[in-house]
Amino acid sequence: MIFDLNGLRAAGVTMAMLIAGPVSAAECIAPADPGGGWDFTCREVGRLLTEEGLVEGNVQVTNMPGGVGAVAYANVAGKRADDGDLVVATSTVGITQIAQGKYPGGTDQMRWLGMLGADVGVIAVAKDSDIQTLDDLMARLKEDPTSVVTSGSSGAGGWDHIRLLLLAQEAGIDVIDQIRWVQFDGGSPAVTQMMGGQVGVVSTDLGEIRGFVESGDIRVLAVLADEPISAFPDLPTAKSQGYDVTGYNWRGFYTGGEVSDEDYAAWVDRLKTLYETEAWQETAKASGLEPVWRGGDEFTSYVTEQEQQMAEISRQIGVIQ
């Protein structure tokens, strides 16, 4: 009967969690369905905050999918702007959406806590592709922008797409709007479709497809980082090949715009302490993130600047008017 008791307990805890809600005061909203990057950020950081004793009890993770984060943004701005126990996961993808006017309001609506790490953009082809280098790829696109089909996990105008177009722009291709772009529901579906010969190039985050990099099924033409990254020091950067383009996808948090200075500072502190732990450094690397810290005012001005940059790029490539 012990087995049945176990089952009942599991079911009981499940129901209790459904009904009773938060087990501790701290809550993290993941503005996406379970399983994605933002969900991962909330769950991992939440778990480590508890394990490192930085919050009491478990951090409650709430999934609030919708509009690539817009639903959660609207919800926090409208209903929970002063909730000092709440943090919301976001990333460069969220800032791209804000810059393109797809959220209700700009970055000034929220208080920006900090970033804990960044995923790095990669441009990859299948291992049997006859495209050998980034120069090869750009030469082909320059000759005929429709000759290679490109793809990634964002829609047209999303961060994966923009990063690729930045490279094309840097290569002097002036008809970048003719390059074909296919959206898949994630980096690894895009890669498997590339291995099946459906598309020619994938532009996405390294963390999403590192399994394929390790197995040698794909050839990475460039990582969009300033320096070669520690987990894969052999992968060439775009910069080393003469293309001055970087494309990080940082992971961080914001909180409501009316949260008190005290609560705000406490969260920044907590996240900074977490960043410095061995446990985070390991977790970050394991999931393909480069640990990077920016917090408080520094992070806020970084976000503001990125919003402006992103709006500028989006206008240049014709995503917004």
Next chain:
Amino acid sequence: MEILSSLWAGFAVAALPINLALIVAGCFAGTLIGALPGLGPVNGVAILIPLTFAFGLNATSSMILLSAVYYGCMYGGRISSILLNIPGDEPAIMTTLDGYPMARKGQAADALAISGIASFIGATLATLGLTLFAPLLAKAAIYFGPADYFALYVMAFATIGGISGTDPRKTLLAALLGLMLGTVGLDPATGVARYTFGSFNLYDGFDPIVALVGLFAISEILFFLEQKAQDRQLIPKGRVFPRMSRVKEGLGASLRGSVIGFIAGILPGAGASLGAVMAYSFEKRLKDKGTFGTGDPRGVAAPEAGNNAASGGALIPMLTLGVPGSGTTAVMLAMLISLNIQPGPLLFERSPDLVWGLVAALYLANFVLLILNLPLIGIFTRVLGLPAWGLMPLVVAISYLGVYAITHAAFDLMVMVGFGILGFVLRKLDFSLVPVVLGLLLGLDMENNLRRALSISGGDFTVLLQSPIALLLYGITAVFLALTLWLSRRDSKAFAAKGGR
């Protein structure tokens, strides 16, 4: 023989007391979660993840628990489909078509037993397929491109015309309505908002599970309220124990359904719902003598075997490619990554303990589920003995709770009620609700794949006909439709010859 020794090592892992306990606990919790309308495998698995951290389980044990829950949900989803005509989760929709009519005839116990055994057959065959062919199948699945997926969805929609008993024209209309509702929300290819009327709540469109609970559960309640007090009568409880003779009728259908479901599961863009749809419609085409839709055991066995086989199949692209074939496997994938395990081409080499322990645990979970479910049939059928004043409010409460637990949005409760009213009206007009949900559920994937195919070709529609796989699928669809027309003409001629109208 290498597989056998690996599998043997896997059983050694799965048979550890902690893992055995997790299998039983997971199966039980999964059955329960699956049976509650609104709560499906995605929530079940997502909810249990913090628990695995809290108990400090290692990656293998965590995966075993979550997979047991996943399999358990697939078993559990059918229970409310059969007893209440309310699917517990999306893949269980098809089970309402013949399961509920069986219950209405007092054969609830038979239907539960058939579906339990069909689930067992489907899941076991899929696990066998996973054991023997996983890396091979994964290699084949990557050659399935957007145009091929589109052809697959065309086939699914071409076959649903005949799945429900009502007028085929009404089925078609209902499917179109579902497809139309499926276009609400952000266009994934371009991010343009469609039919959202400026509301961020509509940006992600209608969640199929919310629509499902509204269409089935809430409309059922409305129907119930409409009846006069003296007419209020729940369906008969009937026998409490199933009859073996009825169970045997579903065996062939279970085997056929398993194969179809398994194939749908392996394809990352398809999944359990599509598996159940295809299994049902093929079985109906193959064996129907006018009894499908009125409580035919084969109409219960085929989709149940189909959706269970599909969930087993969906683990293949997840483990070997790191590509989730469904919402549930996406959550499991995220958990694996957070436990520092990289799913993908190297997983079988790097973490054989995890892979083979999991496979062995799946075999065990199937047996546990079968053993757990058959004795419970007596208890489940007693649900029908509950007085209506107790049962119906409970259904409403669970529906609200389930939907809110998924989305945490009061807005979605209104969406649910809206779909409830829509369901009520449609049923009054003698429309089947199943094609509406299928349109909503499969329509977006169908559209996405069409859009992808067209993005690849730069807008040239001939891309749809250039792949041999797609052509094969269109060929099967054409044969299928021709056969249907021929059969219906033959039937009506035979009918006329007998002196009919």
